[in-house]
Amino acid sequence: MATTSLSSFSLNHARSPAIVWISSAALFFLIYLSAMNAPPRTFPSFSSSPTSNTSTAPLIPSSNSDLAVEERRLQLYDKMSRDLDEKGAVFLKGGETSQSLSLSDIFELRDGVVVPVLKAANPPVRANVLYLSPEFSKPISEAVKEVFLPYFDGAIWFQNATMYHFSLFHASHHLTPVVATENEIEAEVEAVERVTKSICPLKIKLDRVVLTSTGVLLGCWQVVSGTDPAEIRGKLREALPRAPAKQLYDLVLLHTSFARILGHPKLSEEESKKPFDQVQFFHELVARANTKLRGFEATVTELWFVEEYDVLALALNGKMKTRRFHLGCNGDLNH
Template sequence: MARVLQWWSHSKTVALIWVVSAVVFYTLFQMALRNSNSASSGRYYAFISSLLFGSRENFVEFDLALMNFDFADSLVSSEVRRSKLYDGMARDLDEKGAAFLKQGETSQSLSLSDIFTLKDGSVEPVLKAAIPPVRANVLYLSTEYSVPISETVKRMVNPYFDNSIWFQNSSLYHFSMFHASHHITPVPATEDEIEAEANAVRATSKTLCPLNIVLDRVVLTSTGVLLGCWQVTSGTDPTTIRAKLRAALPRAPEKQLYDAAILHTSFARLLGQPKASAMDSHNSDLVQFFHELVARLNMELRGFRAVVSELWYVEEYDVLALALNGRMKVRRFQLGCLTN
């Protein structure tokens, strides 16, 4: 009888240690998963069950999976990569000066004078047909978030300029992800091929999870663009989105327009000098004036949070149609967050 009691006591101790260890491990793993792409992580829940109730071989398989798919590290590395990109963009004005005041080029190698004109004292876009149409995949920022941002930018920037600003349409705030065809490397397509591309993007959108994002900073580039630079707190990372779109659109240009990690959207484009009265306290130091303007914008907007849940496949019939309110055809897809 004593031997039976001793065995029972030992078994309970071992079982308790095993259960506590499993619960702790499961909790830590859940924390890592919350910072990862949910669409990619679903199959690892099966490994948890194996760990809790299965064999030692399953434990080894699970351990190897963690080694190969370190989601938390991946998320951190993308965040660091974006931060470095944004640091470089913030230095651009110091390194190149306010090139936009000399009618420079856009980030897409287009002359500012080719896309904007001054008419009756106001800036108007110059719309030119895109032949063939540009086919862009963009994440859409809902007006729930874009309108408050746009109103803040206008309120803080307008007083310093005499109608020499082009404000991005708040109903078209977007994050450029991947081009099936762009103006630098056009990829002509038939109607059937375009439909096939759209269907491939629709299928891809179902595997992507909504992005919870936070505005890291506002920067002004040497080309005069006020940009919102964002970080991702959860959801599918932009690097993963672009990789999946690359796989879905094999005919797309090899050279894309933006870094794979970047997540940015245009708020406005400055096209002229600030008012003379705005420069009175800056001794004609334009760069310093612009830095102070950006600093005030950051005080208002940094930390702004939003959720992105739509991927658009856009045929732009005019050059930069999304930026200039041109002609376009939009197919809208909800991010489905389906697991494999």
């Protein structure tokens, strides 16, 4: 009996590890099958190798958590929308531009009309921008003029409708100049051209019109499909290693300037008799612009490499040299 009991005890102990091992293997196999069938997660890709594109926006790390690019842009646009309330109409007192230049540096009044002051950029700025064709820019320009021109006439500068653009990435800018030889510039152009072959055209929608405290009327956009600007900037960063570490705009920003207000509004006699709230007045004009333009859709098919020989040449109709590239949407060029 004692022998039988000892044999049973030994057999049970011999079986235990086998049972545990088989159970663990089965559990691992089930987990593996679940993982294989789960939908893939989307992560940002900012490698030097172009990646295949998808209409799903990549995730961009933030200081707090990983937020979708669209959410990051909405937060940024909300902040921009509050700027006028928080700082007031600084542009009526002579403020600064978004690039730390005083308004008097870039505009002057001649016979009551705003005229740009063109100054040579030394060295020239080298900018990469997405271009909005006149097919889409002209209707926007007309709507903006319809709202703002009656009140400002000569005290407003309208962006040239044939030069609407979205600033992306600078190989050199006025805050951190990067001097380059002709051969180095041509190498940059070739690198940018390679990048554009992997970028898909963007279908975009106007999220809102915003007036900043510096007097800039901006169109703030969201991406419906195509390669997101955050990913494009990542590709350009890898393609242009000599570019300034500090860029001028937020990684996710997709905006274009419609106009810049430089003077006080001209009110009708009836409007002049009423109490005048500057900020509220501008909010009402912006609301009218949003009624006309919010939700406006456009397609972007070109990226330009621009050498600006005058300061802010793109914005002020200055001297520049442009290299235009169609977005190729060819996926990973290494495969």
